Amino acid sequence: VKAIKPARVAELDAADPLAHKRAAFELPAGVVYLDGNSLGALPKGVAARLHKATIEEWGQGLIRSWNDAHWYPAPQRVGAQIARLIGAKAHEVIACDSTSVNLYKVLWAACQGSGNLIITEADNFPTDVYLCQSIAANLGKTLRAVPGAEIAKAVRTAGADLACLMLTQVHYKTGQLHDMAALTQLAQAHGGRVVWDLAHSAGIMPLQVHALNVDYAVGCTYKYLNGGPGAPAYVYVHERHILDLQQPLYGWHGHAAPFAFSEHYQAHAGIEKMLVGTASQLSLLALEEALKVYDDVDLTQVRNKSLSLTQLFIDLLDQALPEFTLITPREPALRGSQVALSYPDPKQGYAIMQALIEHGVIGDFRAPNILRFGFAPLYLSHQDVVQAVAIFTTIMREEIYRAPRFQAQKAVT
Amino acid sequence: VKAIKPARVAELDAADPLAHKRAAFELPAGVVYLDGNSLGALPKGVAARLHKATIEEWGQGLIRSWNDAHWYPAPQRVGAQIARLIGAKAHEVIACDSTSVNLYKVLWAACQGSGNLIITEADNFPTDVYLCQSIAANLGKTLRAVPGAEIAKAVRTAGADLACLMLTQVHYKTGQLHDMAALTQLAQAHGGRVVWDLAHSAGIMPLQVHALNVDYAVGCTYKYLNGGPGAPAYVYVHERHILDLQQPLYGWHGHAAPFAFSEHYQAHAGIEKMLVGTASQLSLLALEEALKVYDDVDLTQVRNKSLSLTQLFIDLLDQALPEFTLITPREPALRGSQVALSYPDPKQGYAIMQALIEHGVIGDFRAPNILRFGFAPLYLSHQDVVQAVAIFTTIMREEIYRAPRFQAQKAVT
Numbered sequence: 001v002k003a004i005k006p007a008r009v010a011e012l013d014a015a016d017p018l019a020h021k022r023a024a025f026e027l028p029a030g031v032v033y034l035d036g037n038s039l040g041a042l043p044k045g046v047a048a049r050l051h052k053a054t055i056e057e058w059g060q061g062l063i064r065s066w067n068d069a070h071w072y073p074a075p076q077r078v079g080a081q082i083a084r085l086i087g088a089k090a091h092e093v094i095a096c097d098s099t100s101v102n103l104y105k106v107l108w109a110a111c112q113g114s115g116n117l118i119i120t121e122a123d124n125f126p127t128d129v130y131l132c133q134s135i136a137a138n139l140g141k142t143l144r145a146v147p148g149a150e151i152a153k154a155v156r157t158a159g160a161d162l163a164c165l166m167l168t169q170v171h172y173k174t175g176q177l178h179d180m181a182a183l184t185q186l187a188q189a190h191g192g193r194v195v196w197d198l199a200h201s202a203g204i205m206p207l208q209v210h211a212l213n214v215d216y217a218v219g220c221t222y223k224y225l226n227g228g229p230g231a232p233a234y235v236y237v238h239e240r241h242i243l244d245l246q247q248p249l250y251g252w253h254g255h256a257a258p259f260a261f262s263e264h265y266q267a268h269a270g271i272e273k274m275l276v277g278t279a280s281q282l283s284l285l286a287l288e289e290a291l292k293v294y295d296d297v298d299l300t301q302v303r304n305k306s307l308s309l310t311q312l313f314i315d316l317l318d319q320a321l322p323e324f325t326l327i328t329p330r331e332p333a334l335r336g337s338q339v340a341l342s343y344p345d346p347k348q349g350y351a352i353m354q355a356l357i358e359h360g361v362i363g364d365f366r367a368p369n370i371l372r373f374g375f376a377p378l379y380l381s382h383q384d385v386v387q388a389v390a391i392f393t394t395i396m397r398e399e400i401y402r403a404p405r406f407q408a409q410k411a412v413t
Numbered sequence: 414v415k416a417i418k419p420a421r422v423a424e425l426d427a428a429d430p431l432a433h434k435r436a437a438f439e440l441p442a443g444v445v446y447l448d449g450n451s452l453g454a455l456p457k458g459v460a461a462r463l464h465k466a467t468i469e470e471w472g473q474g475l476i477r478s479w480n481d482a483h484w485y486p487a488p489q490r491v492g493a494q495i496a497r498l499i500g501a502k503a504h505e506v507i508a509c510d511s512t513s514v515n516l517y518k519v520l521w522a523a524c525q526g527s528g529n530l531i532i533t534e535a536d537n538f539p540t541d542v543y544l545c546q547s548i549a550a551n552l553g554k555t556l557r558a559v560p561g562a563e564i565a566k567a568v569r570t571a572g573a574d575l576a577c578l579m580l581t582q583v584h585y586k587t588g589q590l591h592d593m594a595a596l597t598q599l600a601q602a603h604g605g606r607v608v609w610d611l612a613h614s615a616g617i618m619p620l621q622v623h624a625l626n627v628d629y630a631v632g633c634t635y636k637y638l639n640g641g642p643g644a645p646a647y648v649y650v651h652e653r654h655i656l657d658l659q660q661p662l663y664g665w666h667g668h669a670a671p672f673a674f675s676e677h678y679q680a681h682a683g684i685e686k687m688l689v690g691t692a693s694q695l696s697l698l699a700l701e702e703a704l705k706v707y708d709d710v711d712l713t714q715v716r717n718k719s720l721s722l723t724q725l726f727i728d729l730l731d732q733a734l735p736e737f738t739l740i741t742p743r744e745p746a747l748r749g750s751q752v753a754l755s756y757p758d759p760k761q762g763y764a765i766m767q768a769l770i771e772h773g774v775i776g777d778f779r780a781p782n783i784l785r786f787g788f789a790p791l792y793l794s795h796q797d798v799v800q801a802v803a804i805f806t807t808i809m810r811e812e813i814y815r816a817p818r819f820q821a822q823k824a825v826t
Contacts, residue, residue: 367673
């Protein structure tokens with residue numbers, strides 16, 4: 001591996017078409033934030049939007065704001081913003097509830113056919129696996145959780161018995177990227193439906209869920225989409241399924257005419273049928289503001305920069321810290337926007353991450369032994385990557401992580 | 414009916430032990446807000462709390478705030494705040510999701526026994542009825558929706574076939590208050606479980622869900638609890654049911670050890686098993702701040718004032734506007750904190766409410782012909798009630814509501 005020269009890093013930043021986007025975020029001084037894959041940074045407009053929503057719209061407008069401040073259609077508006085980012089039509093996406101609750105709705109819908117098998121990845125994000133377990137138990141299906149490399153084989157083996165393939169596009173631990181086009185096509189060729197969790201892929205690359213004929217998708221908005229802690233999630237349903245889709249959470253906002261206060265549930269004909277209760281409006285308006293950062297963003301540029309950042313991080317680590325094992329694929333086409341590492345001594349991973357955080361390089365640790373570093377292309381520079389690796393190297397070479405305060409195991413949350 | 418004298422109204426306000434609470438709210442000038450049963454007013458501390466949560470905790474603390482700013486246990490903390498208001502133990506209540514989603518969880522749990530019948534009130538709030546319809550369909554139960562006056566009889570008729578009685582304590586249209594003690598006891602005597610929706614009763618009177626042995630309850634926090642538009646809801650489970658309860662929304666935050674990232678769902682042993690996805694933190698922190706207004710409030714005083722306000726409104730209407738029909742029970746023990754009226758000409762109800770709102774008296778209209786006025790005891794005075802009726806009388810006597818702008822039917826939302 002050839003050495004990375006400072007001049008080369010400066011060139012990369014100078015040529016970055018997204019460099020100006022960093023100014024759209026509030027970021028703490030002295031920090032290289034590599035955890036945007038867990039909680040995205042704060043876009044500058046959000047605090048003012050929340051203040052207006054609170055003081056003017058809620059405080060002064062009160063109940064009138066559901067109409068006058070256009071609160072009611074916020075789930076649809078935010079859905080349309082997200083639709084552009086995932087390659088859906090505006091009327092195929094709506095913002096509501098949590099990713100988990102939305103998964104329940106679409107897994108239920110996806111498993112209404114005669115197929116018996118739900119296939120997912122064995123170490124998919126826990127909530128995805130748990131919801132598959134629940135749907136399998138409650139709809140009398142069988143869940144098969146297989147390693148990532150065996151998914152295609154499992155689908156082929158299932159044949160016509162496949163009910164649904166449920167996958168997260170970018171793995172939350174390894175950062176590995178599944179081939180959405182191929183796996184969607186394969187599952188559908190066997191008569192199954194596909195549900196994709198886009199939590200770790202929306203906002204870091206161009207997605208084309210509609211063009212790829214994806215049946216359903218869900219995702220959270222607090223990672224690369226910067227919607228804020230626990231921001232409302234979204235759900236996508238391909239337009240060919242919307243009219244016939246049934247989901248069991250019959251809430252009044254999913255009714256064809258919520259304000260007719262009819263005694264019989266009649267699902268809305270549109271994507272609104274995925275709504276349940278009243279939208280968490282303050283969080284939703286914060287999210288709407290946050291998403292404006294993406295309005296003028298070309299996702300191809302985002303993808304290019306993402307790969308450039310992760311490649312630089314990998315290259316620098318190869319030089320400086322070869323004792324770490326790279327968990328994330330080296331092949332750019334096979335990874336999302338995070339880099340996961342493991343350390344030979346599995347007992348030290350957590351302490352190393354605590355030391356990094358104290359020294360201003362914020363990533364996170366995932367049991368049993370993964371250090372995760374997420375690269376949000378809208379607010380990170382190549383220079384940030386260099387700085388992070390420099391600090392990382394110091395922490396390892398000077399064994400700073402061996403200090404008692406890092407060694408003392410804290411509650412992992 | 415004897416005339417209400419101004420001096421009497423001044424005396425009532427002077428003797429009001431809760432009068433000082435009005436200063437805890439931001440309220441628009443020139444408005445008598447009688448829609449706190451739909452969206453509560455803004456408590457003064459909320460905007461500052463949201464600003465801190467956004468700028469400091471999210472913006473500067475970033476991912477660290479889940480621990481350092483104590484975000485993780487917010488659902489439990491808010492649950493404990495609400496527990497005091499509904500007469501539950503702190504570990505029996507948790508804040509999460511929407512009322513509708515929480516209803517799904519507890520109805521599912523309530524219907525796991527051998528009983529076949531779900532009984533609810535025929536014109537219960539739509540989302541309650543819809544969720545009963547979904548659970549009945551999906552668990553193979555039978556739903557019987559009967560008029561309020563026939564509930565006790567329906568329970569007796571059901572006998573051992575009763576699975577669950579699901580009721581809203583205060584009716585969203587009529588304001589009628591059910592006898593929670595008697596109906597709970599009756600349903601349980603027949604082997605059924607009870608689910609109460611407290612949306613229109615929490616915060617306006619002392620509640621004793623635990624002492625009354627109530628099995629499950631849900632409620633929203635954006636009405637009398639002033640949590641903000643679409644604020645997170647809550648769910649109560651009597652402690653005797655918590656360990657055995659199963660609910661089908663297997664989300665990672667309901668897991669016994671969410672951060673072990675285990676592949677198999679194992680429900681938390683505590684009320685945390687009702688959690689699903691990540692809490693909508695900004696909305697939740699706003700709610701936590703809003704609930705502080707209730708910290709030093711005696712709910713018996715709240716109930717007394719609520720009845721005093723609604724009684725005054727009813728008495729003044731009897732004198733000034735006898736052409737309206739009172740839908741809400743005259744008997745204080747049978748009503749919550751709202752007064753519902755209907756007008757002889759059903760086509761005029763909506764126009765009358767629009768005229769009232771334009772003239773600063775904000776209530777709401779519920780199809781087909783109900784004018785609702787909610788009385789939030791923490792921020793309304795008896796003088797407000799007098800003023801509201803005076804404006805109301807002018808609008809009727811001068812036929813202001815007949816103006817074309819009020820007659821033009823607007824979209825009802």
